[in-house]
Amino acid sequence: MDQNISVTFPHVLIFFPLLAGLITFLFKKDAAVKSWALFSSIITLIVSLLSLYYANNKTLSGLDFNYEWLKHIGASFSVSLDGMGRILTLLTAISFPIIFVATYKNQYKNAPLFYGLLLLTQAGLMGVFVATDALIFYFFWELAIIPVYFLCSRWGGEKRIQATFKFFIYTFTGSLLMLVGIIYMYLHTTAIHDKAGLLISEHSFSMSYFYAVTLSAPEQNWLFWLFFIAFAVKMPVFPFHTWQPDTYEQSPSAVTMVLSGVMVKMGLLGVIRWLLPMFPLAVAKFDTIVIILSVTGIVYASLLAIRQDDLKRLVAYSSIAHIGLMCATIFTTKQIGLEGVMIQMFNHGINIIGLWIVIELIEKQLGVRKISQLGGVAHKAPTLTIMLVVIAFANIALPLTNAFVGEFMMFSGLFQFSICFAVVALVSIILAAVYTLNMVQKVFYGPSNSLTATMKEISVNEQIALSIVVVAIFLTGIYPQPLFDLTKDTVAEIITRFK
Amino acid sequence: MxxxxxxxxxxxxxxxxxxxxxxxxxxxxxxxxxxxxxxxxxxxxxxxxxxxxxxxxxxxxxxxxxxxxxxxxxxxxxxxxxxxxxxxxxxxxxxxxxxxxxxxxxxxxxxxxxxxxxxxxxxxxxxxxxxxxxxxxxNYIIMFIGWEGVGLCSYLLIGFWFKDNNNNDAAKKAFIMNRIGDFGFLLAVFWLIAKLGTTNYHDVFDQVSKLSSFDITGITLLLFLGATGKSAQIPLYTWLPDAMAGPTPVSALIHAATMVTAGIYMIARSNILFTMAPLTQSVVAVIGLATAVVAATIALKQNDIKKVLAYSTVSQLGYMFLGLGVGAYTGAVFHVMTHAFFKALLFLGAGSVIHAMGGEQDMRNMGGLKKYMSITHITFLLGCLAIAGMPPFSGFFSKDEILAAAFEKNPVYWGVGVLTAFMTAFYMFRLYGLTFLGKFRGTHDQEHHLHESPSAITIPLIILAILAVVGGWIGIPEVFMHGGHRLEAFLEPIFAQSNTLVTSLNEKHALSQTTEYALMAVSVAGALIALLYAWNKFSKYEKSIEEETGFAKVISNKWYVDEFYNAIVVKPIQSIAGFFSNVVEKKGIDGFVNGVGKAVNYGSRQIRLLQTGQVSAYMLMMVVAILILFIIQLFL
Amino acid sequence: MPINYYIFLALALFTIGVIGVLTRRNAIIIFMCIELMLNAANLLLVAFSKLHTATSNIATAGSDAQIFVFFIMIVAAAEVSVGLAIIVMMYRNTHSVDVNFLNRLKN
CATH class of the missing domain: 1.20.120 (Four Helix Bundle (Hemerythrin (Met), subunit A))
Structure with a gap:
């Protein structure tokens, strides 16, 4: 292995936010911190956009960007961008500027710490999406989550300690299980030799070595669950989801947006990039169980969403339903479904961030999130309402908005796996219409009350943030082909493993 | 290129x-x-x-x-x-x-x-x-884009006056019912993709022979479910009457002339699939017929001018599905066209009346408008005659074509269809009589305000009235004029595949001329009698506050379908959701998670008691532990 | 002399040490009992080292045990100095060297 010192896009995507975050801690003035965070996130976005153009390999090439790191235990700092990585890093890079713009007016105590932790999370997310080495993957996995514990417990709502604790227990249990799995896998990899044939390390953390491990069926079975539970908690899949509504409700909005828009994709990526290729036998064995769980979760969460009175919890349950669909589709390992998942991972992030922004704006102005206390907001804030209606309809996958194509292909994949599951899961499009329209009606339409009469139209910043979301919704809704082009080779590669 | x-x-x-x-x-x-x-x-x-x-x-x-x-x-x-x-x-x-x-x-x-x-x-x-x-x-996907798009616009326009929550409820109901239909439509498309890998019309219809009969039946039934949502058929029709909460021109455009015919368009487009699925065809015919009858009975007792027209639309759409079900695709499309003319005319006429009445929609408070609004009156009358199926107005030709085809398939279909036609004539002239004939029953303010509408309203009425009269002439039946059915000749390429299939399966025995004349005579005569009876009865209508009883009460309450749906669908879903959210989520899953936490808490509190603080107790424990380790080492 | 004698002596010393630690409440006596146990271990180490040297044909066999003993003695000496200092502090605070008074951390 040559010491290849050339700096590549994945490195910049990881280290720039990391450095920016560390620099943020040094700031003294709150105002400057905001501009700096926004500025640095825009730079990240530009890098991410450039990476779409300049790197042409669409599948993971394993060891190509490879620094020897902990050479003697076989860990290397190897990162790579495939189609899925590129789409998710793009999502991460787009989300943060939108979040920063939308919450620009918010005052956070000890702002340097707040923004610094957020940027560290961004670095962690980027790392998870590009890592091709299990140790690096695990490292960034934790780096992404740990700042969230602090963000949620310091800047959250009333019950923030309880919520953080729950979140911590859930995710940490998952992480530890995964760590056990990683170590077991590590101990079964073959040794690394250098070109001269000398032994470098007995084992390797490299992804390609992990893929090459041959495991017996019983081994695969229990390892599958170790990894799956870690990813399932993160997504989250029914019945590992109860941390999510609490955490979303209690976290500060910016953090909720990161959690729901981007961080849930860590679990999906984990399943696609690590779980499926490592344990094909176990996947073939347990796919039905996982799909049953996910499909149950879809209907269950949709029904719960109908009953929620708190806007944040409503969106949280709606997100559980959407993620459940993605998880179910991944385990069908149908090409059409996976192609749908790829673009839906991106689009779901955009839509849900849009929804959070709207909720945040209402809460900031009126101080309430209870649907029963709101009404008639449309009279006072027509622009906000139009944006919300667009985002809400994107959330229920109306054609020509971004979510339609993805959901269509995912359901189609599910249908090819089993008609029965597809029928049950498809009920959710009806339920989604019920809860979304209920919400739109009760919050925005109807007569306004004494509280909502004080509502004001949204400011320019907020309009910009929402406009970006709305433009993205229509752009990828009307012409989704670029996203397909980006990811179809990745999907084809995954599919060949299952043929 | x-x-x-x-x-x-x-x-x-x-x-x-x-x-x-x-x-x-x-x-x-x-x-x-x-x-x-x-x-x-x-x-x-x-x-x-x-x-x-x-x-x-x-x-x-x-x-x-x-x-x-x-x-x-x-x-x-x-x-x-x-x-x-x-x-x-x-x-x-x-x-x-x-x-x-x-x-x-x-x-x-x-x-x-x-x-x-x-x-x-x-x-x-x-x-x-x-x-x-x-x-x-x-292809079906682009169709679906439009399909959901019209649903969205319908939602937005029904809820146009969004201050009033009744409008919003109606809008929501329309969208959700349409979504239930879309559920079927989507499943059908997934089925097509799974079997054929394509959704292009040409490719699907070319490869239709690759599908098993089970597949075709499944796909067509699901497509039909989609159509029942969009085109307001049993069991999903109840949104359409509520949709009248929107502005009247919207009702005319969306909920009468165009959007609701999307289901008919879709089935006509997929005609070869439906022709190959006889079971589905029967289902379509029966559902269409049932909808036609049920909606017509409800329309008999409605007092809101727009509600009558709404139920009449549902009923006419039922006719179109009957036509599709018996294989008269041209007839159905023909009826779509004529219906678009006369129903748009009737809605716009009703709008003109409502406009003049200052927003009043209850026909019991109208009457005698003939002398105030002559253009509206005449055009409306022409529309009523067209929908009642009077020759030579457009409705006659298209309705007759469907009924003739229905007779060919099964005389019972024809019988029920004709009965519906009589009811149609009756309720339309009840509407006409209550609105335009007799004497004015509204308030003085309203009477003072009555006026003919401006030309932007009357000119469209006149144009539509002309179309409602002559629109049928492009489809004159073969018995009257050889080659008179120009529409059939025009649409021939679309239905060619189906027609060949039908001819190859069984000899298409055309009705004899006498039968056809007899059928027409019966339907026209019956409708004429119903029409005259209604005309006579409702031109002398006086307001009364009698309670409806018996069957009349059932139909004036719309067969209690809304209440029924509420009881078997809405309430159970609400309570299941409530059960999930209060019991399963909080007590079940969260209870388990919190239970684990509590168990750990409790356990550690118990174990804490071991820490007495006495050094010698610790020492004793240590020694005992060492002894145990020794014993294990030596004996096990 | 047979090795058994050394073993019995060490066992006796160790048992006296354990019983002393368990039964006495005076911190200084407990402390001395601990030393007794350490010395029992030392005795055994020396004895076995000797035995090992005698039976082996390598000259340096068993010498590592001797080195261990020195280590233990040094560590014990360090421990004594810290331990006595603690006991002195304890006496200053509680005016007693009874360990049963040392349960204040409990609550």
Missing amino acids: SNTLQIVWLIPFLPLIGFLINGLGRKQLSKSLTGIIGSGVILASFLISIFVFFQVKNGNSHVAHYFDFINTGSLKVGFDFQIDQLSSLFLLIITGVGFLIHVYSTSYMHEEESKDFAKYFAYLNLFVFSMLLLVMGG
């Missing part, structure tokens, strides 16, 4: 432009400018549609491909427009009737604030855009 029909993208694109201009400039544009833009783009589309129509008539049909909507390893969906006889006919109906309704709206909606006025026109343009996508799409 350079097919002249490649320019058809302009037809939906222009309304989209109109939507964008009116939508984005709603604060700047004046009302007249909004109206001109809104109507102008539709007019332009209409003119292009005429051009397209004549191109198609001269034998030029075309699938225009613009860009790849989805192009992946597993699925290819082009953004394609398919221009052929069927779509060009629908283009004419949509843009033509649409244009008239836009013109009408400029006057009808004039009292709105200019911002809302622009919003209204933006929505209306968006609707036309979606509807055009629906009929022009070259």
Whole structure:
């Protein structure tokens, strides 16, 4: 292995936010911190956009960007961008500027710490999406989550300690299980030799070595669950989801947006990039169980969403339903479904961030999130309402908005796996219409009350943030082909493993 | 490549432009400018549609491909427009009737604030855009885009006056019921993709022989479920009457002339699939017939002028499905066309009346409007005659064609259909009588205010009335005039595949001329009697406050269908959701998670007692532990 | 002398040490008992080292045990100095060297 010192896009995507975050801690003035965070996130976005153009390999090439790191235990700092990585890093890079713009007016105590932790999370997310080495993957996995514990417990709502604790227990249990799995896998990899044939390390953390491990069926079975539970908690899949509504409700909005828009994709990526290729036998064995769980979760969460009175919890349950669909589709390992998942991972992030922004704006102005206390907001804030209606309809996958194509292909994949599951899961499009329209009606339409009469139209910043979301919704809704082009080779590669 | 029909993208694109201009400039544009833009783009589309129509008539049909909507390893969906006889006919109906309704709206909606006025026109343009996508799409996915798009516009327009929550409820109901239909539509498309890997009409219809009969039956039943949602058939029809909460021109355009016929268009488009699935065809026919009867009975007792028309629309749509079910595809499409003319006319006429009455919709408070609004009155009467199936008005020809085909298939269908026709004549002339005949029963203020509507309202009425009269003449039955059914000849290529199949299966025994004359005579005579009876009875109507009893009460309460759905669908879902959220989520899953936490807490509190604080106790424990380790080491 | 004698002596010393630690409450006596146990271990180490040297033909065999003993003695000396200092502090605070008074951390 040559010491290849050339700096590549994945490195910049990881280290720039990391450095920016560390620099943020040094700031003294709150105002400057905001501009700096926004500025640095825009730079990240530009890098991410450039990476779409300049790197042409669409599948993971394993060891190509490879620094020897902990050479003697076989860990290397190897990162790579495939189609899925590129789409998710793009999502991460787009989300943060939108979040920063939308919450620009918010005052956070000890702002340097707040923004610094957020940027560290961004670095962690980027790392998870590009890592091709299990140790690096695990490292960034934790780096992404740990700042969230602090963000949620310091800047959250009333019950923030309880919520953080729950979140911590859930995710940490998952992480530890995964760590056990990683170590077991590590101990079964073959040794690394250098070109001269000398032994470098007995084992390797490299992804390609992990893929090459041959495991017996019983081994695969229990390892599958170790990894799956870690990813399932993160997504989250029914019945590992109860941390999510609490955490979303209690976290500060910016953090909720990161959690729901981007961080849930860590679990999906984990399943696609690590779980499926490592344990094909176990996947073939347990796919039905996982799909049953996910499909149950879809209907269950949709029904719960109908009953929620708190806007944040409503969106949280709606997100559980959407993620459940993605998880179910991944385990069908149908090409059409996976192609749908790829673009839906991106689009779901955009839509849900849009929804959070709207909720945040209402809460900031009126101080309430209870649907029963709101009404008639449309009279006072027509622009906000139009944006919300667009985002809400994107959330229920109306054609020509971004979510339609993805959901269509995912359901189609599910249908090819089993008609029965597809029928049950498809009920959710009806339920989604019920809860979304209920919400739109009760919050925005109807007569306004004494509280909502004080509502004001949204400011320019907020309009910009929402406009970006709305433009993205229509752009990828009307012409989704670029996203397909980006990811179809990745999907084809995954599919060949299952043929 | 350079097919002249490649320019058809302009037809939906222009309304989209109109939507964008009116939508984005709603604060700047004046009302007249909004109206001109809104109507102008539709007019332009209409003119292009005429051009397209004549191109198609001269034998030029075309699938225009613009860009790849989805192009992946597993699925290819082009953004394609398919221009052929069927779509060009629908283009004419949509843009033509649409244009008239836009013109009408400029006057009808004039009292709105200019911002809302622009919003209204933006929505209306968006609707036309979606509807055009629906009929022009070259595959099921583009059709579905339009299909959901019209649902969205319907939602927005029903809830146009969103201050009133009743309107919002109606809008929500419409959207959700449509979604239930979409559920079926989507499953059908997934089924097609799973079996054939394509959704292009041409490819699907060419490969139809690859499908097993189970597949075809399943697909067509699911497609039909989609159609029942959009076209308001049993069991999903209850949204349409509620949808009358929207502005009246909207009811005319969306909930009578165009959107609700999307289901018929879809089935006519997929005719070969349905022809190959006899079971589905029977289901379609029976559901259509049942809807026709049920809706007609409800219409007998409604007092809201728009509600009567709404139920009448449901009933007429039932006829169209009957036509589709018995294989009379041309008849169904023909009825779509004539119905678009006379029902749009009736709705717009009703709108004119409501406008004059200052928003009053209850017919018991009307009466004698004949002498105040002559143009509205005459055009309305023509519309009533057309829907009642009086020759030579348009409704007669299309209804007759469907009934004749129904008789051929099964005389029972015909019997029920004719009965419905009698009821139609009755309730329409009840409506006419209550509104225009007799003496005025409203308040003095209203009477003082009565006036004929301005020309932006009356001119569309006149044009539609002419169409309602002569529209049927393009489909004169063979018995009257050889080669008189020009529509059938025009649409022949669309249904050719089905027709060949039907002929090859069983000899199509045409009805004898005498039978056909007899059938016509019965239906016309019956309808005439019902009409005259209603005319006579309701021109002398006096307001009374009698309680309805028995059957009359059941039908004036719409067969209690809404209550029934509430009890078996809405309430159970609410309570299941409540159960999940309060019991399963909180006590079950969260209870388990918190239980684990509590168990750990409790356990550690118990173990804590071991820490006595006495050094010698610790020592003792240590020694005991060492001894135990020794014992284990030595003996085990 | 047979190795058994050394073992019995060490066992006796160790047992006395354990019993002393368990039964006495005076911190200084407990402390001395601990030393007794350490010395029992030392005795055994030396004895076995000797045995090992005698039976092996390698000259340096068993010498590591001797080195261990020195280590233990040094560590014990360090421990004594720290331990006595703690006991002195304890006496200053509680005016007693009874370990049963040392349960204040409990609550």
